[in-house]
Amino acid sequence: MFDLVTLLLLFMIVAALVALFTNDLLSAVIAIGAAGFGATVLFLLLRAPDVVPTHVVVEVLTLVILLRAVVGRETVTFAGVRPIPFAVASGVLVLLFLTFAVMSLSGMPEFGKPSMIANADAPSRTYISEGLKETGAANAVTAVLLDYRAYDTLGEATVIFTAIVGAVVLLRRKSRKQRELSMGKQGGNNK
Amino acid sequence: MNGLSVIVKTVTRWVVDFIVLYGLFLTAYGHLSPGGGFPGGVTIACAFVLIMLAFGKKKLYENVGFKTVSRLDCTAALAFLAVALLGFAYAGPFFVNFIQKSLPGTDFQLLSAGIIPICNIVITLKVAASLLLVAVVLSAVRVVPGGTDEQFQAEEEE
Numbered sequence: 001m002f003d004l005v006t007l008l009l010l011f012m013i014v015a016a017l018v019a020l021f022t023n024d025l026l027s028a029v030i031a032i033g034a035a036g037f038g039a040t041v042l043f044l045l046l047r048a049p050d051v052v053p054t055h056v057v058v059e060v061l062t063l064v065i066l067l068r069a070v071v072g073r074e075t076v077t078f079a080g081v082r083p084i085p086f087a088v089a090s091g092v093l094v095l096l097f098l099t100f101a102v103m104s105l106s107g108m109p110e111f112g113k114p115s116m117i118a119n120a121d122a123p124s125r126t127y128i129s130e131g132l133k134e135t136g137a138a139n140a141v142t143a144v145l146l147d148y149r150a151y152d153t154l155g156e157a158t159v160i161f162t163a164i165v166g167a168v169v170l171l172r173r174k175s176r177k178q179r180e181l182s183m184g185k186q187g188g189n190n191k
Numbered sequence: 192m193n194g195l196s197v198i199v200k201t202v203t204r205w206v207v208d209f210i211v212l213y214g215l216f217l218t219a220y221g222h223l224s225p226g227g228g229f230p231g232g233v234t235i236a237c238a239f240v241l242i243m244l245a246f247g248k249k250k251l252y253e254n255v256g257f258k259t260v261s262r263l264d265c266t267a268a269l270a271f272l273a274v275a276l277l278g279f280a281y282a283g284p285f286f287v288n289f290i291q292k293s294l295p296g297t298d299f300q301l302l303s304a305g306i307i308p309i310c311n312i313v314i315t316l317k318v319a320a321s322l323l324l325v326a327v328v329l330s331a332v333r334v335v336p337g338g339t340d341e342q343f344q345a346e347e348e349e
Contacts, residue, residue: 132298135288135291135304135305135307136222136288136291136295136296136298136303136304136305136307137222137223137303137304137307138222138223138224138298138299138303138304139221139222139223139224139225139226139227141225141227142221142222142226142227142304142307142311143222143304143307145227146222146227146228146306146307146310146311147286147288147307150275150286150310151285151286153310153314154271154272154275154286156229157268157271157314157317157318158268160317160318160321161264161265161268161317161321163321163325164264164321164324164325164328167324167325167328167329168261168324168328171328171329171331
């Protein structure tokens with residue numbers, strides 16, 4: 001019942017609720033980051049590993065930008081000698097990262113050889129051999145975009161929508177309050 | 192503010208219809224040939240941006256109602272979601288291609304692939320409206336001291 005996916009979903013819902021209802025901006029940003037990384041792990045569990053790298057990059061970038069916007073302008077500079085445990089810990093982290101990177105490199109197919117030939121269960125095999133039969137779309141790219149990975153397309157559409165809403169809100173001349181104020185001065189029934 | 196030269200205006204007048212037509216083609220044949228909702232929408236939005244560049248902002252503001260465009264944007268976003276939710280009506284998962292499952296069309300024909308062409312059309316409307324709004328919003332911001340855009344403000348306060 002309570003498998004990993006359900007637990008992660010609950011975690012993400014809780015994090016989103018915290019982000020919505022907390023009064024502290026910094027904790028809201030951190031909660032958003034937690035929800036985002038929950039989604040990243042969820043993608044990994046739901047066998048969409050190709051989405052994960054993009055998701056991690058986007059999550060880290062948005063988190064850093066939001067933190068920067070929230071915390072403010074003052075930058076913290078570290079002076080003096082770095083404590084030895086910290087230096088050792090960061091060195092170990094870098095080594096771990098390098099090890100895993102090299103390990104994943106050896107698992108990749110040969111250069112110029114598509115992974116669908118190397119792996120018998122590669123999803124791209126299904127997309128190409130079954131795409132027309134299952135979706136009816138002759139264009140394999142569209143079949144993937146709007147059928148197999150339609151969630152992704154919905155997300156893209158949402159991103160565009162959010163971007164334009166943000167642009168309109170940020171770049172408008174007057175806020176609604178100001179407009180109502182100026183309308184109130186003129187008599188109020190402009191509509 | 193009055194746009195570019197006569198040459199640019201004339202060429203724009205000739206070319207703009209074909210750009211929109213090409214965008215519509217990309218959308219309509221998105222499930223058969225390279226194309227789809229996103230490129231189609233971008234192409235259509237670019238036609239309007241070209242009008243804005245060639246004839247000046249004022250011409251675009253006079254001919255396009257931005258209230259309508261932003262409403263179209265929202266409606267298309269909701270319609271995309273509605274198409275996805277209709278999958279539940281067919282007792283399937285979210286985003287199931289229910290038309291293809293119930294009455295499959297002939298492969299390689301214009302009327303095939305079920306909900307994919309519908310999704311393409313909706314995405315085209317959404318992307319075209321969004322990008323047009325982005326271009327308009329960005330063009331409305333001018334860092335000219337004392338410069339105002341009465342037209343845009345009037346449009347905003349409408």
